[in-house]
Amino acid sequence: MLLALLVFTLNTQPPSGHATWGVDPSWQQALQYCHAEGLQAGVDFALSHGPLGFTRSPYFHPATYWANLAWTLLYGAVLTGAVLGLCSTLTLPWRFPLIAVALLQAPASGDLRLLLVAILPTLWALRSTRGGAWPSLAVCAWLGVLALVKHTLLFLSLPALALLVYKTWRTQKPFALALPLTWLLSHVLAWVALGQSLGAYPAYLGWVKEFAGFYGPGAGRAGPTWELVLGLACLASLGAYALICLRELPEPDERPALAFLIVLAPLSFKMGFVRHDVLHTFQFFGLWLALSPFLLPAERSARRALSAKLTLGLVLLGALTQLSFMRRVHPVARGNTALQLLSGPETLRARELVRMRALxxxxxxxxxxxxxxxxxxxxxxxxxxxxxxxxxxxxxxxxxxxxxxxxxxxxxxxxxxxxxxxxxxxxxxxxxxxxxxxxxxxxxxxxxxxxxxxxxxxxxxxxxxxxxxRAVPRAAPEQLLGSFEPALGEWVELGSLGAGAKSMRVELDLSLAGRLYALALRGPGVFLEVRIKGGDVGRFRLPLPLARSRFLIDPLVRSGKDFQGLFAGELPLGEVEAVRLVPNEVGAWAHADRAKLEVYAAPAVAPAR
Structure with a gap:
């Protein structure tokens, strides 16, 4: 009971605080706004989250407060039940990693908590030997609803559904056929209950595919190399151990759960290391710390027991590297836990309204x-x-x-x-x-x-x-001023194209080796170096999907004050002399030999008289 109370309390955070200028707080509160205004996903807006994405926002919004609070309590209850159910299937030493994640890491990361709310019930259903097919039916219905929270959960639910069907097919074929229908029915009912039009769903799926295809090259970012190496080592050791166990397990009932964990390995790596910052690596190591006990059946043999302990030690080492981040964002450190609800939900709501006015x-x-x-x-x-x-x-x-x-x-x-x-x-x-x-x-x-x-x-x-x-738009010239095919590292002179404002678009394909690299890790990137009059050179990261659309290159804008000057006509035109593309740390081998660079005329604000 004490464990259940702790897990539930720490993973149930009532909505509080308000977004202003931050990146993540803003989109989380924007999803609440979209729900409150009845906007249609895929028609009125598109993001990496679906119409149920507002439920993962920890922030206060007057119109969605009660709905957010209800979903927060539901997520906490499901996570608590799954942790207790899975702990009952583990011997005592192997319970500790799962409990540690539930008490320490999941409360500090909304993304990790959301993943565990989907993964742990699935793992419980795959390992369950009681209740017949009913646990699988319940989990399929749950996954159908969660698929509308975030695109990741939609993709995750598909292999989970396939393995649940495989497990049930061996003993109860009629129930196995009902599992996909259960997922689909809960998915559609949740979509309609959220005020979404069925006619908007195809457009929504189209944009889900668009985000999935461009997220890696658009948002990928390298981080500290040692974390990447440690993450690869964790994956390699866990994956190899899982494959060994999958081949040698005598009990067929244990195989679907192991297969599910093996499927999670590349998916979690792409999520955690394509965008390699502290938030995503924290999520990656937390997920594998939670799942590692189920890959490590230490009772198989002395040799297996030793390799299990070594593998778990490697995952623990990776998780411990994230402790400094955990101390900063854990709900106990922030004083933001379900214990606040003891004062009454309506009291909390009134308190947040006062804070909102003060902010x-x-x-x-x-x-x-x-x-x-x-x-x-x-x-x-x-x-x-x-x-x-x-x-x-x-x-x-x-x-x-x-x-x-x-x-x-x-x-x-x-x-x-x-x-x-x-x-x-x-x-x-x-x-x-x-x-x-x-x-x-x-x-x-x-x-x-x-x-x-x-x-x-x-x-x-x-x-x-x-x-x-403006009542009358300014002239918006779009004529092509020049087209170039430079090699990486080759300067393209822009000074001869005139002194007016200029925009530019860039196309640079990956080589075959670069595409294989992007499939395994993150997409190889490039930098744009800009030389201005006087010889100074600025260096900027250039996500290639973004660069395929026209963007302003002259005048050069580097800050909010520059943007004010841009619209006031205060920035000098013709300042940019030349540009060139430079490969990032991956190297030039990952790209095609030459890029295509087009320079166009752009609208400009006349200087104030």
């Missing part, structure tokens, strides 16, 4: 909120949480935030929201970018539309500014 006075958006009133407004690039905090009439573009416009199609959809039939009257610009990218590659086509159709009306010392739609 409005601490951000630089107050003056902008007074100017825009209830006119339609959008926020660039990713700080949409501020618009929600001030209860502005937010009219989001398709991807809600700029950095997730990973593909040319997504970027063009965002740009179309500024030139279509119902564009926002105002745009708040807090133009920030991630991962040392060139700032203007974030929503590049949309920025060109902003230059043509909006003008600066207010600027804040912090770099924040407000744009208002």
């Amino acid at each position: 409005k006075e601490e951000t630089p958006l107050q003056r902008i909120a007074e100017i825009v009133g209830q006119d339609p407004v959008d926020v660039f690039t990713f700080s949409c949480g501020a618009a929600i905090l001030y209860e502005l009439n937010w009219r989001p573009r398709f991807t809600l935030q700029s950095y997730v416009a990973y593909s040319p199609r997504l970027a063009e959809k965002n740009a179309a929201s500024l030139s279509g039939d119902s564009p926002p009257q105002h745009v708040v610009m807090a133009w920030l970018c991630l991962d040392q990218r060139l700032a203007t590659t974030e929503d590049g086509p949309a920025l060109l539309e902003l230059l043509a159709r909006y003008e600066l009306v207010y600027r804040h010392p912090s770099g924040l500014c407000l744009l208002t739609r």
Whole structure:
């Protein structure tokens, strides 16, 4: 009972806090806004989450508070039940990794907790020897609902469903045939219950495929090499041990669970190390610490027992490397646990409303909120949480935030929201970018539309500014100024193309070896080096899918103050002399011999007289 209480308490965090300018807080609160406004997934917005994605947000939103609280309690209850059920199937020493993750790591990571809420019940159903097919039916229904939370869970549910069918087919064929129907029925009913149109579902699946195909090259980022090597070592040792056990296990009932864990290995690695930062590596090692006991049947033989302990030690070493992050974000450290509910859910809600009003006075958006009133407004690039905090009439573009416009199609959809039939009257610009990218590659086509159709009306010392739609758009020249096919490392001179504003697009394919590398690890990347007058050279990370859409290259924009100057006509044109592409640490062998680089004329703001 004490273990159940601890797991439930630490993994049930009532909604609290408010997003303002942060990346993750903003999209999490944006999903709450989409649910509250009844927006259609795949038609009105697209993100790496589905229409149920709002339930994983830990932040307070007045319109979704009760729904978020209910789902938080449900997630905590399911995780607690799965941990207790699985612990009962393990001998005492092998329970500790699972308990450690449930008490220490899962509460510190919303993504890890969500994965465990899907994976642990599946593992329990695959290992269950009691209840006939009913555990599998219940888990299939649960997975059908969870598939609408995040695209990852949709992909994860498919191999889980196949293995549950395989397990049930051996003994109860009619129930086995009912499992896919159960998944589909729960999936469709949840979709409709969330206010989504069945007609929107095909479009939603199309964008799921788009995000899955472009996430790696669009969002991939290298991190410390030693963590990558440690992660590979964990995967190799666990995978090899699982394969040995799968071949030698005498009991067929144990094979589906091991097969499920082997399927999880490459999936978890791609999730944890394509974007190699502390959040994702924490999630990766936490997941494998939780699952490793089920791969390590120490009672098989003395030799197997030794290899089991060595393998588990390697996973523990990887997990321990994340302790500093865990100390910062654990709910006990933040004082944010289910114990707060003892004061009453309505009391918590009232307290958050008071904090929400106080927070409005601490951000630089107050003056902008007074100017825009209830006119339609959008926020660039990713700080949409501020618009929600001030209860502005937010009219989001398709991807809600700029950095997730990973593909040319997504970027063009965002740009179309500024030139279509119902564009926002105002745009708040807090133009920030991630991962040392060139700032203007974030929503590049949309920025060109902003230059043509909006003008600066207010600027804040912090770099924040407000744009208002022009009655008559500026000239938006699109003529091709030059086309080049440079080799990597070769400078392309732009000075001879004129002194006006310029945009650019880049196409660079991967070589066959590069495609194989991207399949196993993350996609090889490149840097864009920009030489300006005076000889200074700036270096920016250039995600290749983003670069296939036109983005502003001259004048060179590097900060929020530069964006203010861009729309005020204060940045010098013709400053960029040359550009070149330089391979990242992977090397030039991963790319084609030559790139295609096209330079176009771009809209420009005339200097103030």
